[in-house]
Amino acid sequence: TSMAKTFKYIIVGGGVAAGYAAREFAKQGVKPGELAIISKEAVAPYERPALSKAYLFPESPARLPGFHVCVGSGGERLLPEWYPEKGIELILSTEIVKADLAAKSLISAAGETFSYETLIIATGSTVIRLTDFGVEGADAKNIFYLREVDDADKLYEAIKAKKNGKAVVVGGGYIGLELSAVLKLNNIDVTMVYPEPWCMPRLFTADIAAFYEGYYANKGINIIKGTVAVGFTSNSDGEVKEVKLKDGRVLEADIVVVGVGGRPQTALFKGQVEEDKGGIKTDSFFKTNLSDVYAVGDVATFPLKLYGELRRVEHVDHSRKSAEQAVKAIKAAEDGKTVEEYDYLPYFYSRAFDLSWQFYGDNVGDTVLFGDNEPASPKPKFGTYWIKDGKVVGAFLENGTPEENSAIAKVARVQPPVADVDQLAKEGLSFASKI
Ligand code: FDA
Ligand code: NAD
Numbered sequence: 141t142s143m144a145k146t147f148k149y150i151i152v153g154g155g156v157a158a159g160y161a162a163r164e165f166a167k168q169g170v171k172p173g174e175l176a177i178i179s180k181e182a183v184a185p186y187e188r189p190a191l192s193k194a195y196l197f198p199e200s201p202a203r204l205p206g207f208h209v210c211v212g213s214g215g216e217r218l219l220p221e222w223y224p225e226k227g228i229e230l231i232l233s234t235e236i237v238k239a240d241l242a243a244k245s246l247i248s249a250a251g252e253t254f255s256y257e258t259l260i261i262a263t264g265s266t267v268i269r270l271t272d273f274g275v276e277g278a279d280a281k282n283i284f285y286l287r288e289v290d291d292a293d294k295l296y297e298a299i300k301a302k303k304n305g306k307a308v309v310v311g312g313g314y315i316g317l318e319l320s321a322v323l324k325l326n327n328i329d330v331t332m333v334y335p336e337p338w339c340m341p342r343l344f345t346a347d348i349a350a351f352y353e354g355y356y357a358n359k360g361i362n363i364i365k366g367t368v369a370v371g372f373t374s375n376s377d378g379e380v381k382e383v384k385l386k387d388g389r390v391l392e393a394d395i396v397v398v399g400v401g402g403r404p405q406t407a408l409f410k411g412q413v414e415e416d417k418g419g420i421k422t423d424s425f426f427k428t429n430l431s432d433v434y435a436v437g438d439v440a441t442f443p444l445k446l447y448g449e450l451r452r453v454e455h456v457d458h459s460r461k462s463a464e465q466a467v468k469a470i471k472a473a474e475d476g477k478t479v480e481e482y483d484y485l486p487y488f489y490s491r492a493f494d495l496s497w498q499f500y501g502d503n504v505g506d507t508v509l510f511g512d513n514e515p516a517s518p519k520p521k522f523g524t525y526w527i528k529d530g531k532v533v534g535a536f537l538e539n540g541t542p543e544e545n546s547a548i549a550k551v552a553r554v555q556p557p558v559a560d561v562d563q564l565a566k567e568g569l570s571f572a573s574k575i
Contacts, residue, residue, distance in 0.1 A: 144245060144253040147176040147229070149470070152236050152246060153262035154179020156188055156456055157437030157463040159209030159218060161260060162228055164467035172227025178246065178254065180235040181288055184220040187212035189456050191292040192318040193491055196299065198326045204289065213460055241412040241430055258470060261409065261420060261435040262463065265402035265454060270310070270369065277372035280380040283396040286315055298395050299326050305394035307331070308383045310369045312339035314490060315399020317352065320361055321492035323397070331362040331391055333369060333383070343488065343499060347509045348524055348536060352495070354515030359493065364389070372396070402454060404439040416441045419452040424481035425469035426462055434470065436462040445483045447502060457487045485553050498545045501534035501552025502526065508561055510568030513538075523548065525564060531555040535572065547572040
């Protein structure tokens with residue numbers, strides 16, 4: 141390894157967490173040549189959420205460098221040239237294929253070796269593919285997944301090539317809901333297919349889902365629930381033509397978008413670092429069981445202090461904050477200091493069409509729906525509280541103002557007691573505004 145490039149700190153992965161970590165390193169002070177980011181992607185860290193939204197708009201779509209980090213949280217945009225200006229080495233188009241945590245070295249696909257004193261694992265998630273479970277014909281052309289900017293470029297081209305065509309969207313989660321909306325905005329005929337009785341079941345109640353399903357139906361999106369895609373046929377060019385469903389139905393398709401979940405990218409480190417709940421186990425400072433290895437963002441399974449348990453969170457707000465926490469902890473430790481434990485309030489959001497929701501806290505316990513959840517209302521505004529052990533622990537709001545969103549965040553943090561559930565339903569948002 142005489143050829144090894146050596147850095148004090150290496151971040152493997154160049155996504156959201158890597159970008160926010162780099163900014164924090166620069167804030168805390170990092171000397172030229174101390175920090176490298178190694179990314180499989182060809183571009184500097186960017187705000188991944190843009191890919192399923194404005195990146196695919198029919199009119200003036202968002203493009204890089206417009207959404208490099210840290211614009212997604214209202215910060216200054218870190219353009220590609222920012223990294224060398226700060227003495228940070230941004231090593232792009234470089235996939236790490238082997239990690240040896242005992243030897244503190246990483247090897248790229250091209251055979252380069254990198255050594256570090258401290259490693260931050262920020263490899264994020266990868267998509268689950270239908271080919272992973274052998275769905276017949278799932279390798280046809282024009283079947284798309286969406287994780288990185290390259291995927292979005294391919295999908296964008298297909299949308300342009302298949303003008304006024306038909307799309308089948310497989311999956312009723314985040315990707316399914318956001319992509320169906322943006323395909324429809326592109327005047328594509330959209331059919332969604334998912335196995336559950338309602339969309340986004342990992343967060344939505346039946347009442348919440350009914351609003352979005354109704355709204356999507358009013359936009360002309362077809363929804364087929366309770367079944368899955370079991371096969372695809374293609375034309376003589378190898379392009380997808382039909383989607384075969386388990387219930388026997390066959391749907392025509394020029395484009396298929398699949399969003400059936402993600403999987404944290406931990407394979408490189410298997411057996412070398414402790415794992416839990418599918419991710420790399422960390423403490424409140426995102427340090428793993430190895431004192432020189434940290435894990436942040438989608439891959440980290442960390443103590444969620446508020447709920448007294450280990451969790452993994454696959455959302456952008458946590459990827460930003462966990463990265464900042466890890467860098468603060470690393471720098472503090474060097475000065476023999478400590479930082480406060482990570483005390484995260486889960487925050488998820490989504491936007492599609494004119495809709496925009498936010499959720500804070502934990503979606504466990506009984507639920508109370510409030511407000512106007514009629515899909516055809518001119519200005520629907522509604523929400524839900526989750527109540528556990530007599531306290532509000534989670535809150536969801538569609539179409540909230542910034543003040544109202546802050547109010548529901550506060551409720552989820554403070555966990556006020558609820559004396560009367562019927563009264564809470566009547567008070568609705570005003571309950572949150574009083575806290
Ligand atoms: P992230 O996936 O951002 O970055 C990982 C990086 O590591 C990638 O650059 C990858 O190429 C690289 N990498 C992986 N293995 C490597 C290797 N072996 N060698 C080199 N590089 C490697 N969340 C939310 O709260 N609201 C939202 O609206 C959205 N919207 C959204 C849209 C889309 C299309 C996606 C895919 C995801 C979202 N999310 C979201 C989720 C959010 O984007 C996600 O939680 C964060 O990007 C996670 O940040 P990480 O840095 O952990 O991974
Ligand atoms: P998801 O977990 O949100 O949804 C997966 C969905 O796939 C399930 O709800 C189910 O409907 C469906 N499904 C599962 N197996 C299926 C099958 N065999 N056939 C058809 N449907 C099936 O995952 P996703 O939507 O793929 O998102 C991927 C990742 O990107 C996640 O980490 C997610 O958090 C992230 N993301 C987040 C946002 C956001 O926070 N707004 C937006 C986009 C993506």
